[in-house]
Amino acid sequence: MERPLRILVYGLSKKGKSHFVFTSTEIGPLYWIDTEGGSDFYDPDEGYGFKVLRSTDPKQAVQAVEAASAAVNGNVRPVVAIDSFSSIWFNQQEVAEQLTRQWSRGRGGDRASFRAWGPAKKPLKKLYDLMMTTRCHVIVAARAKEKYEVSDGGEPVAKGLVPDVERNLAYAVDLIAELDVNELPKGEQPAPDDYTALVVGSRSSAIPIGTLLYDPKLCFFLPATSEGAVPEGVVDTVGEQVHKALVAPSTWSELKAILEGRNWDIDQAKGLLRQQFGTFNPGKVTDYWEYLMAYQGQV
Numbered sequence: 001m002e003r004p005l006r007i008l009v010y011g012l013s014k015k016g017k018s019h020f021v022f023t024s025t026e027i028g029p030l031y032w033i034d035t036e037g038g039s040d041f042y043d044p045d046e047g048y049g050f051k052v053l054r055s056t057d058p059k060q061a062v063q064a065v066e067a068a069s070a071a072v073n074g075n076v077r078p079v080v081a082i083d084s085f086s087s088i089w090f091n092q093q094e095v096a097e098q099l100t101r102q103w104s105r106g107r108g109g110d111r112a113s114f115r116a117w118g119p120a121k122k123p124l125k126k127l128y129d130l131m132m133t134t135r136c137h138v139i140v141a142a143r144a145k146e147k148y149e150v151s152d153g154g155e156p157v158a159k160g161l162v163p164d165v166e167r168n169l170a171y172a173v174d175l176i177a178e179l180d181v182n183e184l185p186k187g188e189q190p191a192p193d194d195y196t197a198l199v200v201g202s203r204s205s206a207i208p209i210g211t212l213l214y215d216p217k218l219c220f221f222l223p224a225t226s227e228g229a230v231p232e233g234v235v236d237t238v239g240e241q242v243h244k245a246l247v248a249p250s251t252w253s254e255l256k257a258i259l260e261g262r263n264w265d266i267d268q269a270k271g272l273l274r275q276q277f278g279t280f281n282p283g284k285v286t287d288y289w290e291y292l293m294a295y296q297g298q299v
Helices: 017-026 058-070 085-103 109-131 167-172 218-226 238-247 252-261 266-277 282-295
Strands: 006-011 030-034 050-053 079-083 137-150 156-163 175-181 195-202 212-214
Touching: 006 017, 006 156, 006 167, 017 030, 017 079, 017 137, 017 218, 030 058, 058 079, 058 085, 058 109, 079 085, 085 109, 085 137, 109 167, 175 218, 252 266, 252 282, 266 282
Parallel strands: 006 137, 006 175, 030 050, 030 079, 079 137
Antiparallel strands: 137 156, 175 195, 195 212
16 A cells, blocks of 8 residues: 545444444554544454544644654554544634634624634644645544535525535545445344445545445555555745745835845846836835845845
8 A cells, every 4th residue: 555545434423434433443553533422332452453532623633643644654554533523623613703702892793703714724724734645544534414505496405415524624535435324124223234335526546436335444445545646745835925925025115225235236126127027016016026036046
């Protein structure tokens, strides 16, 4: 296996999400972030075993993925399961709501609400970035909710189930599967093969969209790990961009002061700017600064 497996499974209550997480103990040690008590019904010493963390803090999920990634040893990859991610998403919604209440005192509530989503979503973005480059397997289990669309008559129409998660999570996984249980006569208990997983999203040709699996286990999805290159990190330029924005001049007098401080010939600088940009535009001072610094080899 060259690639780790990143999969999102979702379903209504009692459709086999926690059991699917437990099956990963056949593959490697499991770090189970359990927000709904699903791990209580399983043996922590089965297979490679599992350890439980009960938290809805996305920062602790980040720490768990980092620890599991560092523990990869040979062909044995630890597994991190977030069960359920919906609880973490609800937690961050509450963070945004409380920040909105604090920041909206004496100011527009809508503006405060928009501002609050930045810090509320920031740890989720860090978790997504880490998921896309980690060396361990990652399972994200989530609750399901009805998806509605408005009909031509203006009425809401149910269009099936979708995971109840923050919308950007889907981009951080390679496979998405909806878990379900076949309908049975009243009072009859389901057998293992009555539980199903329908693949509704996939980057893998080995496990395409529409694949239906019975008694689903994590090992059934491992063929997807043999495809593609090992994920690499993406260069983060946030800090660099922030620094440039903080030091960039906004007026010609500020730019002139910077140039004089660096012993630039002002007439030469003006000539270069005319050649590159034409007529002087006060709104382009930051562009002028970046161009001149790059010309001098300092940016």
